[in-house]
Amino acid sequence: xxxxxxxxxxxxxLAVGTTRLSPEAFEETVAEAIDEPAIGTPLGIExxxxxxxxxxxxxxxxxxxxxxxxxxxxxLGIADYGSxxxxxxxxxxxxxxLFCDLHVVVLDADDIVPDMPTAIGEMATTVGDDRGSxxxxxxxxxxxxxxxxxxxxxxxxxxxxxxxxx
Amino acid sequence: MSADDEAAHxxxxxxxxxxxxxxxxxxxxxxxxAAVEDLDDYKGLKDRARELKEDAIERLPELxxxxxxxxxxxxxxxxxxxxxxxxxxxITDVAEDGGAETLVKSKSMTSEEIDxxxxxxxxxxxxxxxDLGEFVIQIADEAPSHIVGPAIHxxxxxxxELFNHEFxxxxxxxxxxxxxxxxxxYLGERVEEADVGMTGxxxxxxxxxxxxxxxxxxxxxxxxxxxxxxxxxxxxxxILPRFEDLQPFIELIARSSTGQDLTxxxxxxxxxxxxxxxxxxxxEPLAGGADxxxxxxxxxxxxxxxxxxxxxxxxxxxxxxxxxCANVCANFQHVGGHAFGGETYSGGIGTGWEAGVHGQESxxxxxxxxxxxxRCVNQxxxxxxxxxxxxxxxxxxxRGEEPSEFEFLVEGLTPDAESGGVPLQKRFFGNFGTVxxxxxxxxxxxxxxxxxxxxxxAMERVLGIDRRRDLxxxxxxxxxxxxxxxxxxxxxxxEREVVLYPDTYTNYVSPERGKAAVRTLEALGVRVLLPxxxxxxxxxxxxxxxxxxxxxxxxxxxxxxxxxxxxxxxVAIEPxxxxxxxxxxxxxxxxxxxxxxSGASYEVVEYVYGLVANDPEKIEILSDxxxxxxxxxHCQQRxxxxxxxxxxxxxxxEYDVLTSxxxxxxxxxxxxxKEQYYELAMDVGYELEDEFEQPGERDRTVLAxxxxxxxxxxxxxxxxxxxxxxxxxxDPL
Numbered sequence: 001x002x003x004x005x006x007x008x009x010x011x012x013x014l015a016v017g018t019t020r021l022s023p024e025a026f027e028e029t030v031a032e033a034i035d036e037p038a039i040g041t042p043l044g045i046e047x048x049x050x051x052x053x054x055x056x057x058x059x060x061x062x063x064x065x066x067x068x069x070x071x072x073x074x075x076l077g078i079a080d081y082g083s084x085x086x087x088x089x090x091x092x093x094x095x096x097x098l099f100c101d102l103h104v105v106v107l108d109a110d111d112i113v114p115d116m117p118t119a120i121g122e123m124a125t126t127v128g129d130d131r132g133s134x135x136x137x138x139x140x141x142x143x144x145x146x147x148x149x150x151x152x153x154x155x156x157x158x159x160x161x162x163x164x165x166x
Numbered sequence: 167m168s169a170d171d172e173a174a175h176x177x178x179x180x181x182x183x184x185x186x187x188x189x190x191x192x193x194x195x196x197x198x199x200a201a202v203e204d205l206d207d208y209k210g211l212k213d214r215a216r217e218l219k220e221d222a223i224e225r226l227p228e229l230x231x232x233x234x235x236x237x238x239x240x241x242x243x244x245x246x247x248x249x250x251x252x253x254x255x256x257i258t259d260v261a262e263d264g265g266a267e268t269l270v271k272s273k274s275m276t277s278e279e280i281d282x283x284x285x286x287x288x289x290x291x292x293x294x295x296x297d298l299g300e301f302v303i304q305i306a307d308e309a310p311s312h313i314v315g316p317a318i319h320x321x322x323x324x325x326x327e328l329f330n331h332e333f334x335x336x337x338x339x340x341x342x343x344x345x346x347x348x349x350x351x352y353l354g355e356r357v358e359e360a361d362v363g364m365t366g367x368x369x370x371x372x373x374x375x376x377x378x379x380x381x382x383x384x385x386x387x388x389x390x391x392x393x394x395x396x397x398x399x400x401x402x403x404x405i406l407p408r409f410e411d412l413q414p415f416i417e418l419i420a421r422s423s424t425g426q427d428l429t430x431x432x433x434x435x436x437x438x439x440x441x442x443x444x445x446x447x448x449x450e451p452l453a454g455g456a457d458x459x460x461x462x463x464x465x466x467x468x469x470x471x472x473x474x475x476x477x478x479x480x481x482x483x484x485x486x487x488x489x490x491c492a493n494v495c496a497n498f499q500h501v502g503g504h505a506f507g508g509e510t511y512s513g514g515i516g517t518g519w520e521a522g523v524h525g526q527e528s529x530x531x532x533x534x535x536x537x538x539x540x541r542c543v544n545q546x547x548x549x550x551x552x553x554x555x556x557x558x559x560x561x562x563x564x565r566g567e568e569p570s571e572f573e574f575l576v577e578g579l580t581p582d583a584e585s586g587g588v589p590l591q592k593r594f595f596g597n598f599g600t601v602x603x604x605x606x607x608x609x610x611x612x613x614x615x616x617x618x619x620x621x622x623x624a625m626e627r628v629l630g631i632d633r634r635r636d637l638x639x640x641x642x643x644x645x646x647x648x649x650x651x652x653x654x655x656x657x658x659x660x661e662r663e664v665v666l667y668p669d670t671y672t673n674y675v676s677p678e679r680g681k682a683a684v685r686t687l688e689a690l691g692v693r694v695l696l697p698x699x700x701x702x703x704x705x706x707x708x709x710x711x712x713x714x715x716x717x718x719x720x721x722x723x724x725x726x727x728x729x730x731x732x733x734x735x736x737v738a739i740e741p742x743x744x745x746x747x748x749x750x751x752x753x754x755x756x757x758x759x760x761x762x763x764s765g766a767s768y769e770v771v772e773y774v775y776g777l778v779a780n781d782p783e784k785i786e787i788l789s790d791x792x793x794x795x796x797x798x799x800h801c802q803q804r805x806x807x808x809x810x811x812x813x814x815x816x817x818x819x820e821y822d823v824l825t826s827x828x829x830x831x832x833x834x835x836x837x838x839x840k841e842q843y844y845e846l847a848m849d850v851g852y853e854l855e856d857e858f859e860q861p862g863e864r865d866r867t868v869l870a871x872x873x874x875x876x877x878x879x880x881x882x883x884x885x886x887x888x889x890x891x892x893x894x895x896x897d898p899l
Contacts, residue, residue, distance in 0.1 A: 041453075061448045065358075081428055092452040094391050094441040098384055120413040123434065128374040128409030131240055133439045136416070136432040141384040144193075144424075145299035145315070146349075147322025148342035153298060154350055155384025155430070 003079045003112045004163060010082025014139035015151070017160045020109070026164065027052045033104045033160050034069040041091040043073030045108050048164060059096065070100035070156070075126065077112035077163075078119045081138055084161065085119065087126070088133035097137070103156040105137075109165045167531070169591075169630045169842040176846050179501045183319035184849070187311065187502035190318035195493040197425015198545070204427065205417070215414040216549045219484035222406050223474060229372045229405045230465065236375035241438050242461035246402075249468050254285035257364075257397055260462050261291045264395055266361035270353070272379070272386035273297035274366025275313050275487060276466060277399050279510045279523055282364075294356040296385035298349050305332050311503040313512060314423045314489040319502045353385070358446040363389035367400040368419065368486070370463075371409050377463075378412055379433040380419055382426075387433055394443045395460040402465050403483040415486060418547040422488035437461035473522040478558040482518030484548040491515050491542035491552050496830035496850045497535050506535045514542040514552040521559045530563045534843075537834030538708050539801035540745065554753065560710025564588040582706060583713040591630040592709035595836035599701040602674035606640040613639050632844040636881060638675045645673045645680035649696040652684070660693030664773070665729045668696055669740040670705070671873040679888075682895035683739055683770050689787045689896045690777045695734065699725045702743040707750060708835055719746070719754035723763060736767045739891065741803035741872050742835065744769050748806060769803065770891050771871070775811040778818075788894045791820035794865055796858045797890070798826040798879065800872030801834070812871060812890050819894060824866060828853040831870070833878035847878070855882040869893055 001009075008018050021029045030053045039059035040050045050057050055071050072093040074084035084105050088094040097103050113119050119136070127134050141155025151157050167175070202208045222229060234244040247253035261269060269291050271277065283293045283304075295304040299317040302325055303310055310316030317325070322342055329345060330338045333352070339345050357363075365386050367377040377398055379386045390396050406412065412434075420426045442455035473479040492498045492513025495506070503512025508520035508528035514536060521529040536556040543551060565587055582588075582597055594601070605612040615621055616637050625631040645668050664687060672680040684694050700722050703715035726736055738744040747767040752760045768776070778785045795816060799809035809825070816823045832850030837843050858868060858879075868887040870876045879887040 058451045058453055060451055061444050061446050064444070064452060065446065083428060088391075088435070088439050088441045090440045090442060090454050090456060092442050094387065094439075095444060095452070098387050116417050117413055120410055120416065124409040127376060127434050127436060128371065131374055131376075131436045133376075133433075133435045133437075133441070135387065136428070136434070137430060138428045138432075139430055141382065141430050143298050143346055143383045144190075145297070145302065145317055145383075146325055146342040146345040150343050150346040152350070153346055153383035153385070154296065154353070154388055 003114055004109050004165070006079040006114070007077050007082060007112050008163070010079065011161055014082050016082065016139055018163060019160070020163045020165055023047055023164055023166060029162060030055065030071065030104070033162060034071065035102055036069070037063070037067045038069035038071060039063050039067040039096055039100070040071035041089060041093040041096050043106050044075065044087065044089075045073050045106060045164065048106065059092070064092075064095055064099050067100045069102040069104055070096040070098070071104045071106065072097040074105050074107040075111060075134065076119050076122060077107050078116060078136070079112055080115045083119075083136050083138040085123065086135045086137050088135070094133075094135070097135070098155050101152065101156055102158045102160065103140075104160050104162060106162045106164065109163050169840070172842040173845065176501055176505055176842070179505045180845065180849055183311065183502050183504060184500050186321045187319050188499050190315055191312070191493045191499045194315070194424050194489070198421060198490060198493065199425075201421040201425045201427055205421070211414045211418055212547055212549055215418055215547055216484065218406060218411050218414065219548050223403065223480065223483050225407070226402060226405065226471075226474060229407060230402055232372040233370055233375065233405055233465075236372065237461075237463050240375045240436060242375070242463060244463045244465060246465045247467065250280035253280050253399065253464050253466050253468070254282055256464055257282055257399070258285055258289040258291070260395065260397060261286060261362055262289060264361060264460070266291055266395070268292045268294065268356065268360045269362040269364055270294050270296050270357050270360040270389045270393070272363075272365040272381065272389040273300045273316065274364070274399060275310070275510060276366050276401050277364065278310060279468065280399070280466065282399065291362075294353065294360070296353045296357065296389055297381075298346065298383060301349055301353065302328065305329070309504070311507070311512065312489060312492060313487055313503070319504065357388045357392050360393045362395045362397060363391070363393040364397045364399065365390050367398050367404055369412055369415060370400055370405045371412065372405050372407050374409055374436055376409060376434055376436045378416070379431075379435065380429050381433070382430040384431055387431060390433065390435060390437070391439060391441045392444050394458050395462070396437055397462045397464060398437070399464045399466060402467055402470050419486055419488055422486075422490040422545070422547040469523045476522075478555065479518055479522050481550045482515060482522055482555060484550055485515050485519070486548060488547060489513060490545040490547065494541050494545045496539070496541070496832060497537065497846060500846060500849050501535075506532050508532060514556070515550065517559050518552075518555040521562075526559065526563055526566065529559050533560050533563060537837045539830065539834050540749075540805040541801050541829060543805055554750065557707055557710050557712065561712040564592065564710050582711060583717045584711050588709070588711060590628060591840060592711065594629045595839070596706035596709035596711040596714060598705045598836070599670045602640065602670050606644055606674040609640040609642050626841055630841045631839050632841040634844060635839050638671070638877070640674050641677050643677065645677035646696060646698065648677055648681060649684065661691045662735070663693045663695060663732070664735045664737045665695050665697060665726060667699060667702075667736055667738045667743060669738065669743045670701055672739050676873065676889075679739055679892050682889070682892040683737070685898060686774060686788070686891060686895040687737070690774065690784055692777070695729065697725060697729070702746045703750070703754070704742050704746050705836070707746070715750075716754045719751055723751075723755055723759050726763065727759075730762050730766055734766075735773070736763065737770050737773050738767060739770050739889070741769055741800040741806075741808070742874075745802035745806060769808050769811070769871075771815060772808050772811040774891070774894070775815045778815065785818060787896050788819055789896060792822070793867065794822045794824075795893070796824045796826070796863060796866035796868050798831060798854060798868070798870045798875055800870070800875055801830055803871050804829065809871070815894065816890065824863060826854055826857050828857055830854075831875040831878040833874040835874045838874070838878060851878050851882050854879070858883060867893065
């Protein structure tokens with residue numbers, strides 16, 4: 001099984017929807033994946049931009065609290081776990097991926113690594129050496145504190161992954 | 167707390183919080199079993215995690231310096247606080263200097279340890295707990311009952327009642343979803359207003375200044391990033407040298423705690439982070455607004471550096487606070503951290519933490535709830551010997567106590583090596599070997615005497631032995647006496663020789679299982695020796711009487727050394743004694759002695775299994791099926807991975823075997839005899855009863871490997887339980 005297949009399988013187990021797409025279909029797929037109003041930050045993926053979509057980039061705090069969907073890029077996918085690595089950016093990728101009910105995460109299929117040791121090895125450079133910050137996010141936010149499992153505690157209730165195959 | 171008060175406290179918790187705690191810890195526990203099974207190399211990850219913590223704690227002073235330098239280089243502030251007061255002073259100063267009115271906080275046991283909320287409130291700062299479990303606790307004005315799930319003792323109905331009373335919503339809240347979404351909205355507003363965000367840190371990386379926060383709700387992400395100021399509080403023990411060192415912990419922590427593969431969010435933040443701070447309500451773009459970000463790391467000593475110098479408490483610092491030891495503990499499952507916990511920390515490792523950070527008095531409140539069953543040992547992701555820490559602290563507590571007014575009463579029964587102060591009840595159980603010797607010598611008079619109401623009254627009054635519990639009946643003829651008479655009949659020619667260890671219970675109370683063991687081994691061509699050997703030390707160890715246990719360990723080794731020289735194996739019937747030989751003796755004996763004895767010691771059915779495996783035709787000698795049996799292994803036997811030999815042998819003998827899935831009988835030696843714990847012991851035991859008494863299973867012959875399990879099953883069931891060796895032994899000639 002390819003890393004992308006494994007990744008998709010793992011996401012399926014986390015109740016995260018996935019769409020595989022070519023770069024050409026990007027704008028159209030984003031339009032299908034989001035619930036408006038949507039905000040986003042630069043994706044950090046070569047050749048991909050939210051400019052041609054209805055997603056508001058460079059959002060304000062008011063737009064942050066009002067948006068239904070946040071669209072951000074992931075720097076890595078971890079196939080074994082279905083995790084995405086979300087870098088923190090000065091543009092606000094961290095809050096945009098966290099505050100909205102739906103998080104649409106965009107990932108380059110080439111950035112899917114097989115397992116956690118590989119991911120941590122990569123992050124040792126991007127987070128450790130470069131003194132950056134990132135979240136290893138696995139599925140939607142959740143809690144069992146109120147007597148049963150509920151998705152969408154403080155963070156998104158739903159996550160949808162767009163895997164771009166170049 | 168007196169025994170009566172303690173019994174009442176436990177009874178109340180069994181009634182009020184027991185069911186919720188049990189339900190929740192079981193879910194965590196079952197989840198862990200499944201989640202670690204998915205790992206390719208669970209053992210390898212645990213080994214690595216252990217090595218990393220050993221190394222990090224060894225190098226702690228230099229790591230603190232390195233981390234301080236790194237965080238300051240990154241633009242943050244570091245404060246090394248010597249104790250709670252010092253930490254709170256710094257934190258309140260930070261809040262006051264920034265003119266903070268409100269602070270949002272993500273769950274952190276370290277912050278509970280220092281009671282920072284009280285200090286902040288006293289300084290006029292409103293504190294809001296944003297973790298939903300912790301939020302419930304804050305509203306209820308209670309203490310956490312579990313280090314991972316602070317509110318697991320509350321049912322959904324209780325939470326709903328609490329919220330409806332506190333917030334009086336338009337529509338009463340009812341479902342978990344309604345409650346969660348209400349809290350999300352309410353706390354979301356608090357996050358928007360907050361001037362300061364406070365988090366803990368699960369791990370800190372010295373070389374980069376990165377902190378790892380493990381959460382599922384996303385509240386820690388909000389607390390750390392939305393306000394301008396982030397204060398992280400962490401015990402100094404959380405530092406690891408390099409970023410890569412995080413990997414085994416990332417893969418182990420959620421599995422060990424809640425049974426998830428990973429939590430939703432593993433935040434790797436290197437503060438001050440680049441994310442913009444958020445001016446809620448503003449129409450100015452968010453981007454770039456991180457200039458006013460402030461970060462304070464408060465590293466807390468509060469006794470930890472002293473724990474590092476304490477050879478017995480040091481291992482506690484390896485703890486990653488996953489709570490696996492609590493979740494797997496039968497006693498914890500039934501009463502939770504409000505009984506099985508001190509000022510802050512609860513569960514098995516709670517004793518080590520409380521003794522280290524709050525002092526022995528806090529550990530004393532709950533230390534005796536650890537029965538030393540060892541179920542937590544294999545569950546700890548950093549392989550901490552938790553029962554040992556509990557026994558050591560128990561020993562220290564014993565030594566700190568004043569001698570009892572009744573001391574003279576048991577003086578003759580207690581030839582132990584303890585200095586004064588050990589409570590009478592503990593001395594009695596710790597010297598059970600001597601009691602058994604006397605009782606057996608004077609049986610049946612002693613049996614008759616012990617059961618008389620005045621005797622039971624006195625035993626309860628003076629020794630705290632619950633009147634509702636049947637006492638063991640001493641045999642008129644001990645195993646040793648029988649063996650002396652029998653010895654001449656043993657085969658002269660034998661392929662191998664073993665020393666059968668005559669443990670106290672087998673020798674004085676239940677010689678039948680000893681006779682069955684002799685018969686079986688001899689029939690399998692083994693010459694059995696039954697030398698007069700001292701006690702193993704298990705009884706005093708479980709009372710925290712370490713000197714006595716150590717003395718017995720040395721004596722026992724002295725007694726078997728010659729046999730080991732002669733190439734004889736040592737076969738134990740009682741699993742808890744074998745667990746001493748293979749486990750705790752490492753602490754008492756020189757390494758070479760320990761290696762020799764532990765390498766040559768076997769559990770009796772394990773040994774029989776080996777003999778049959780070597781020569782499959784020999785199975786014909788044993789009593790075989792068909793028949794239906796219900797088998798309960800023994801906690802320490804399971805920790806050693808030995809229950810499968812009994813199961814496999816029974817199955818090979820064509821018995822239909824139902825093995826208990828509840829992992830504890832609730833007895834654990836002396837524990838269930840003590841009046842303060844009798845009801846808890848029975849409460850745990852009822853589950854085993856349910857399993858063996860369910861319709862369709864009542865015809866099964868009940869078998870149990872441990873004496874305490876046999877005692878408990880005897881109390882719970884109408885059927886009389888037997889040791890497996892009695893069941894499979896060939897008929898007497």
